[in-house]
Amino acid sequence: MSEDSKKNLFKQAGILAIAGIISRIIGLLYNSPLAAIIGDEGNGYYSGAFQAYTIVLMISAFSIPSAISKIIAGKLALEEYRSAHRIFKCALIYVAIVGGIGSLALFMGADLFADDAGTALVLRFFAPTVFLFGFLGVLRGYFQAHRTMTPTSISQLLEQILNAVISVFGALWLTKLAGDETMIIAGEKASKKAVYGAIGSSLGTGSGVITALIFMCVVYFVKRDKIKSKIDSDKGREISNSDAIKLIVSIVTPFILSTCIYNLSGFLNFSIFSRVLRYVREMKITGAYGIKWYYGIFTRKAMVITNIPIAFSAAAASAMIPEISTAFAKGDKKDAAETVAGVMRVMMMISIPCGVGLFALARPVMMILFPQKDSLGIASFYLAFLAITVIFYSVSTVTNAVLQGTGKLKAPVVNAAIALVIQGVMLVLLLSFTDLIGEALCIVTIVYSLLMCILNNISMKKHIVVPIDIKKTYVLPAIAASVMGIVAYFLYAMLSALLGGIIAGEYWLNLMCAGVSILVAIFVYFAVLIKIGGAAREDILKFPKGRSLVKALEKIKLL
Numbered sequence: 001m002s003e004d005s006k007k008n009l010f011k012q013a014g015i016l017a018i019a020g021i022i023s024r025i026i027g028l029l030y031n032s033p034l035a036a037i038i039g040d041e042g043n044g045y046y047s048g049a050f051q052a053y054t055i056v057l058m059i060s061a062f063s064i065p066s067a068i069s070k071i072i073a074g075k076l077a078l079e080e081y082r083s084a085h086r087i088f089k090c091a092l093i094y095v096a097i098v099g100g101i102g103s104l105a106l107f108m109g110a111d112l113f114a115d116d117a118g119t120a121l122v123l124r125f126f127a128p129t130v131f132l133f134g135f136l137g138v139l140r141g142y143f144q145a146h147r148t149m150t151p152t153s154i155s156q157l158l159e160q161i162l163n164a165v166i167s168v169f170g171a172l173w174l175t176k177l178a179g180d181e182t183m184i185i186a187g188e189k190a191s192k193k194a195v196y197g198a199i200g201s202s203l204g205t206g207s208g209v210i211t212a213l214i215f216m217c218v219v220y221f222v223k224r225d226k227i228k229s230k231i232d233s234d235k236g237r238e239i240s241n242s243d244a245i246k247l248i249v250s251i252v253t254p255f256i257l258s259t260c261i262y263n264l265s266g267f268l269n270f271s272i273f274s275r276v277l278r279y280v281r282e283m284k285i286t287g288a289y290g291i292k293w294y295y296g297i298f299t300r301k302a303m304v305i306t307n308i309p310i311a312f313s314a315a316a317a318s319a320m321i322p323e324i325s326t327a328f329a330k331g332d333k334k335d336a337a338e339t340v341a342g343v344m345r346v347m348m349m350i351s352i353p354c355g356v357g358l359f360a361l362a363r364p365v366m367m368i369l370f371p372q373k374d375s376l377g378i379a380s381f382y383l384a385f386l387a388i389t390v391i392f393y394s395v396s397t398v399t400n401a402v403l404q405g406t407g408k409l410k411a412p413v414v415n416a417a418i419a420l421v422i423q424g425v426m427l428v429l430l431l432s433f434t435d436l437i438g439e440a441l442c443i444v445t446i447v448y449s450l451l452m453c454i455l456n457n458i459s460m461k462k463h464i465v466v467p468i469d470i471k472k473t474y475v476l477p478a479i480a481a482s483v484m485g486i487v488a489y490f491l492y493a494m495l496s497a498l499l500g501g502i503i504a505g506e507y508w509l510n511l512m513c514a515g516v517s518i519l520v521a522i523f524v525y526f527a528v529l530i531k532i533g534g535a536a537r538e539d540i541l542k543f544p545k546g547r548s549l550v551k552a553l554e555k556i557k558l559l
Helices: 003-062 064-077 081-108 117-145 150-178 192-222 224-233 241-280 291-329 333-360 362-369 373-386 389-405 410-433 438-463 470-499 506-531 546-555
Strands: 182-185 188-191
Touching: 003 081, 003 117, 003 150, 003 192, 003 241, 003 291, 064 081, 064 117, 064 241, 081 117, 081 224, 081 241, 117 150, 117 192, 150 192, 188 192, 192 224, 241 291, 241 410, 241 438, 291 333, 291 362, 291 373, 291 389, 291 438, 333 362, 333 373, 333 389, 333 470, 333 506, 362 373, 362 506, 373 438, 389 410, 389 438, 410 438, 470 506
Parallel strands: none
Antiparallel strands: 182 188
């Protein structure tokens, strides 16, 4: 790969990463007032429905962007523009059929997916989104194959903004409508406010997808003439509709299996958690310290925060798939390996300090975002527990993309299936024979992410030799992050003690102390990393807004 291509890869990954991180931040910002509106129990109903919705979405539409990106990128590398566009059109037909079936299955079979009537009711409001998401996925994959991540990035931001606005206002309106009454759904008692609030939040998901789809359609029509000129310039043989559909099915199916099994973890955990606690330990479903209460804290508070840094890895993986597919189509394994090594190093320079930072400042971070006192202690403990998964998931996400990009599509499926079985057995045992509740979910999430990390690396090494510098990729960032974590923890404690009698209000005191500690922690991390030889100017330039970061570091004499 040329230097220009490498710069473009990191630029496109950076664009997608920035959009992904901003989207996650928006998600955090709206989740905070949403949690206050619908409560932890409402979060539990929403999370349970969302896990089931995600599985159906994975099967019908979610894998489409990566799969279509891989297929079309391979055709574009060979300048087969007519065939690439034929595949694009056939992909639209494919998602219309599969997405329609998925939506109907989710709506009609909600009671089978959910463990209680309240969750099933919320799930039915998610059903139409499955159909719409397929078309959005095809359009995103089409532009990603052309190595432009800007349309996808903007659509993600629009999707999340509308999701946030409609979720909050929808939940606010419906909870007021519900009042404090108890409702009976299919013979089961449920908090009307919690269920209606979860429904309001689900409406936001669909609104966001519709907005993003409209934007991507506009982008396509704006670029239609340019696309047509490339198609007209191609005088080669065009792939037939039947061959295009066969190609799509052959590539999409492993992607679906991989992504579905990879993400089945959440749904499996929800199913086991709810049923074992309900039928074996006979815990109550609703109310404080009920099943929905614990599950809502775990998924919509702790997990939501850990997903922010993982967004960068997901973005880099999406941007990397077309590059690796192109390199393999041309038979250049060395180029592909160097691309992977570069991406992995940048990922570790970001994910390792993020994981350490969340562990060191778990309670301050949780208090800023979700200050509800009745669950603050538990939520903070879960977050500190899950911090290590940021690193494991970042590695496994990138290695998953490498295996998909190199055409080894079965390996991630097998690896995810193995990890899933082990995780499921562990969760049943922990919930059945110990007093652990949410802690059991944390333990199996760590085990699952670690297993995926190890198994994917083993599979990757069988097919591509990646020249990873262990010292610079893992060891030096870990040393710098450890120093950063210690400084952040004690600085926060010292500032809290000094300013406790000056700043009125626990929330504002925490916000001030945490904000200063985080800023100092970032400075300390880069200072230590640069001084011990873990990062040079060319490494930092690969970060999102790397040029601005380099200038800032030069001003303070670190570079």
